Amino acid sequence: MIRIDSVTKRYPDGTVAVDRLSLDIEDGSITVLVGPSGCGKTTTLRMINRMVEPSEGTILLDGADIRQQPVNTLRRSMGYVIQNAGLFQHRTIVDNIATVPRLLGWGKDRARARARELMERVGLDASLAKRYPYQLSGGQQQRVGVARALAADPPVLLMDEPFSAVDPVVRKGLQDELLRIQAELGKTIVFVTHDIDEAVKLGTMVAVLRTGGHLAQYAPPAELLSDPADAFVEDFLGSDRGIRRLSFFPSGALELQTAPVVALDADAGTIAARGSTSGAPYLLVADLDGRPLGWGDPKDLTAGEIEPGRLLSHGRPFVHGKDSLRAALDAAVLSPTGWAVGVDGTGRVVGVVSQQAVGEAIRSAHALDRGGEDARAVR
Amino acid sequence: MSGFFDIPSDLQHTYAGLIGLHLREALVPVLVGLVVSLPVAQLCVRFRWLYPPVLGVTTVLYAIPSLAFFVVLIDYTGQSETTVMIPLAVYSMVVLVPAIVEGVRSVPPETLAAATAMGFGPVRRYVQVQLPIAVPAIIAGLRVATVSSISLVSVGMLIGNQGALGNLLHDAQIYNRPELAVNSVVTTAVLAILADAALVAVRLLLTPWMPKESAAR
Ligand SMILES: Nc1ncnc2c1ncn2[C@@H]1O[C@H](COP(=O)(O)OP(=O)(O)OP(=O)(O)O)[C@@H](O)[C@H]1O
Ligand SMILES: [Mg+2]
Numbered sequence: 001m002i003r004i005d006s007v008t009k010r011y012p013d014g015t016v017a018v019d020r021l022s023l024d025i026e027d028g029s030i031t032v033l034v035g036p037s038g039c040g041k042t043t044t045l046r047m048i049n050r051m052v053e054p055s056e057g058t059i060l061l062d063g064a065d066i067r068q069q070p071v072n073t074l075r076r077s078m079g080y081v082i083q084n085a086g087l088f089q090h091r092t093i094v095d096n097i098a099t100v101p102r103l104l105g106w107g108k109d110r111a112r113a114r115a116r117e118l119m120e121r122v123g124l125d126a127s128l129a130k131r132y133p134y135q136l137s138g139g140q141q142q143r144v145g146v147a148r149a150l151a152a153d154p155p156v157l158l159m160d161e162p163f164s165a166v167d168p169v170v171r172k173g174l175q176d177e178l179l180r181i182q183a184e185l186g187k188t189i190v191f192v193t194h195d196i197d198e199a200v201k202l203g204t205m206v207a208v209l210r211t212g213g214h215l216a217q218y219a220p221p222a223e224l225l226s227d228p229a230d231a232f233v234e235d236f237l238g239s240d241r242g243i244r245r246l247s248f249f250p251s252g253a254l255e256l257q258t259a260p261v262v263a264l265d266a267d268a269g270t271i272a273a274r275g276s277t278s279g280a281p282y283l284l285v286a287d288l289d290g291r292p293l294g295w296g297d298p299k300d301l302t303a304g305e306i307e308p309g310r311l312l313s314h315g316r317p318f319v320h321g322k323d324s325l326r327a328a329l330d331a332a333v334l335s336p337t338g339w340a341v342g343v344d345g346t347g348r349v350v351g352v353v354s355q356q357a358v359g360e361a362i363r364s365a366h367a368l369d370r371g372g373e374d375a376r377a378v379r
Numbered sequence: 380m381s382g383f384f385d386i387p388s389d390l391q392h393t394y395a396g397l398i399g400l401h402l403r404e405a406l407v408p409v410l411v412g413l414v415v416s417l418p419v420a421q422l423c424v425r426f427r428w429l430y431p432p433v434l435g436v437t438t439v440l441y442a443i444p445s446l447a448f449f450v451v452l453i454d455y456t457g458q459s460e461t462t463v464m465i466p467l468a469v470y471s472m473v474v475l476v477p478a479i480v481e482g483v484r485s486v487p488p489e490t491l492a493a494a495t496a497m498g499f500g501p502v503r504r505y506v507q508v509q510l511p512i513a514v515p516a517i518i519a520g521l522r523v524a525t526v527s528s529i530s531l532v533s534v535g536m537l538i539g540n541q542g543a544l545g546n547l548l549h550d551a552q553i554y555n556r557p558e559l560a561v562n563s564v565v566t567t568a569v570l571a572i573l574a575d576a577a578l579v580a581v582r583l584l585l586t587p588w589m590p591k592e593s594a595a596r
Binding site: 049051071072073074075076078080082083084085086087088089090091092099100103132133134145148158 | 487489490492493494495496497498499500503508511512514586587588589590
């Protein structure tokens with residue numbers, strides 16, 4: 001565990017970058033430091049590996065003051081990833097990644113073998129090994145940065161806005177990759193960002209800092225979204241906090257209807273019966289494998305002659321039980337019929353659900369959540 | 380009859396011998412200049428306030444004519460190669476110190492931060508990260524220093540025939556053989572071009588990591 005104990009940083013020019021900050025960072029968690037520019041995130045992160053020395057207070061790593069070990073030993077036990085990767089432009093990709101193992105005295109061959117192993121882990125093609133950083137895209141460089149930080153298998157990973165210089169699609173890929181790697185390796189990660197969506201997506205715990213280095217709130221992301229500590233945090237979370245919060249409610253509780261779903265080879269009787277009894281204005285047609293093809297008006301569907309090309313688009317389905325209520329709501333809002341299509345992990349239709357039904361599920365999920373809060377308040 | 384490559388015996392060297400002598404008198408000072416410039420430049424990077432005064436001093440030294448240097452030095456080192464080489468070493472430093480300082484400073488701050496964060500000590504960081512990245516700038520400085528050094532050696536003719544190929548200029552006059560002057564100028568120019576090309580080749584070898592379009596410079 002990393003314990004930041006009432007740490008203050010005053011720079012020589014008098015700027016107080018961090019003010020009596022206390023944080024406990026659990027092993028194996030992703031702790032995100034988030035806040036507006038200049039609020040002291042980088043300063044806090046750099047105090048953990050002593051690139052910045054605190055003016056007051058102490059930082060403990062597993063109970064021991066970090067000043068007790070030699071500074072370079074400490075740093076080699078903590079991976080560090082920064083914006084724009086900060087790769088060594090004069091070294092090949094494989095040698096960039098092998099840097100810390102080499103510093104630790106590993107032989108060249110062993111360090112390079114380890115580097116190649118890590119390239120695979122972070123999703124870099126082995127053919128890139130002998131290239132130089134300028135020959136890589138920004139997203140690839142960032143992956144090298146992550147691989148380099150992981151090379152000596154440090155228990156702690158410090159990341160300072162590692163993904164902020166790449167485009168949103170690449171960023172999402174890198175975030176997913178980080179979560180996957182974290183699930184495999186269970187590092188203690190301290191992650192700095194000014195993007196609240198990134199904080200909510202990645203964080204086990206999120207620390208919101210305000211200018212002057214004051215801690216505004218330290219909570220799991222779901223709690224941050226449901227109970228912002230004050231107006232500053234609420235403001236920082238933005239106007240669609242309610243929608244974002246839906247990410248934390250599973251879609252499994254939604255009751256999907258199977259009546260409005262017909263197969264491509266359905267007979268006239270089935271189409272007519274489903275059309276009148278299902279309660280849905282449209283029927284979802286699925287292929288013989290059970291994959292959604294599109295919506296059709298029951299009056300226009302002729303048995304044996306359904307043309308998939310003439311059906312209304314079914315929009316993007318949500319994965320029932322795996323995706324959140326946010327994805328389900330999104331699917332319903334984007335569907336031309338107002339009904340969302342739920343599929344299983346393999347893409348086969350499980351059932352469909354109306355916007356109203358999603359709305360009811362959201363209300364009852366919130367009610368349950370509030371019940372939980374009341375219980376906490378009572379206790 | 381006397382040909383283009385017939386060197387008068389008073390110079391005590393064959394044509395090839397003169398070339399070797401010329402290269403030694405030109406290149407040894409550049410090497411010495413480099414060896415001295417590296418720590419001086421590092422001090423200038425480490426202590427920023429040191430750089431402006433160092434630049435000032437080197438610029439003043441550069442402004443001193445080589446002849447004036449010789450006059451002062453002859454009292455100590457006599458009419459020798461050393462007397463020629465000391466000013467050349469100083470001139471090399473004038474070019475190399477700023478080149479190295481700018482090169483080392485051009486290392487991106489995030490690269491330095493990454494090196495520090497990974498546990499490089501200051502010395503290791505300088506040798507393994509800053510210097511290699513400064514190589515293109517250092518070699519650009521070496522090219523200027525080398526070419527000017529090769530052309531300046533000839534001035535050594537003025538202090539008792541210590542100018543290697545430059546001495547041919549003197550002999551051209553006293554023996555009335557203008558072709559010797561042409562020989563001197565052309566050979567010096569060819570040496571300068573070859574030395575420059577050699578440095579470009581070294582640069583290309585040392586910096587496979589540079590983007591090709593900027594490496595074409
Ligand atoms: N070396 C320094 N000397 C003086 N002041 C500094 C120094 N480094 C940072 N500061 C100041 O300390 C404050 C916090 O800086 P810090 O870099 O930690 O912010 P940050 O939260 O990482 O910001 P950003 O999101 O812009 O990266 C800022 O006001 C900054 O100007
Ligand atoms: Mg920062």
